[in-house]
Amino acid sequence: MNATDKDSLKTDAQLKKCLCKKCKSFSDCEEVGGYCISTISGSRCITEEKECLCRKCRVHKENNYRFQYYCIKNSEEQQSEMG
Numbered sequence: 307m308n309a310t311d312k313d314s315l316k317t318d319a320q321l322k323k324c325l326c327k328k329c330k331s332f333s334d335c336e337e338v339g340g341y342c343i344s345t346i347s348g349s350r351c352i353t354e355e356k357e358c359l360c361r362k363c364r365v366h367k368e369n370n371y372r373f374q375y376y377c378i379k380n381s382e383e384q385q386s387e388m389g
């Protein structure tokens with residue numbers, strides 16, 4: 307298995323845990339969530355912060371993430387770089 311396949315398996319596993327589709331801020335434009343993940347990083351259609359379920363998400367806990375509202379503010383990595 308090459309690195310790209312491993313990355314996509316990891317992404318699939320994270321997307322199964324992702325709570326975005328249950329979130330009031332989620333707006334259905336055929337996205338799959340996972341906005342915290344670097345290769346996805348943010349939404350093209352979500353613009354309004356109504357609530358964020360990320361702090362209850364297993365992906366967030368397992369990775370010790372610090373931020374939230376990834377749909378609007380982009381991935382954990384990108385928000386870290388902003389300071």
Ligand code: SF4
Pocket residue numbers: 320321323324325326339340341342343359360361363364365366376
């Ligand atoms: S932390 Fe947020 S964006 Fe990332 S998988 Fe969980 S619910 Fe989705």
Ligand code: SF4
Pocket residue numbers: 325326327329330331332341352357358359360374375376377378
């Ligand atoms: S990143 Fe947070 S605010 Fe955005 S849809 Fe996911 S849970 Fe909701």
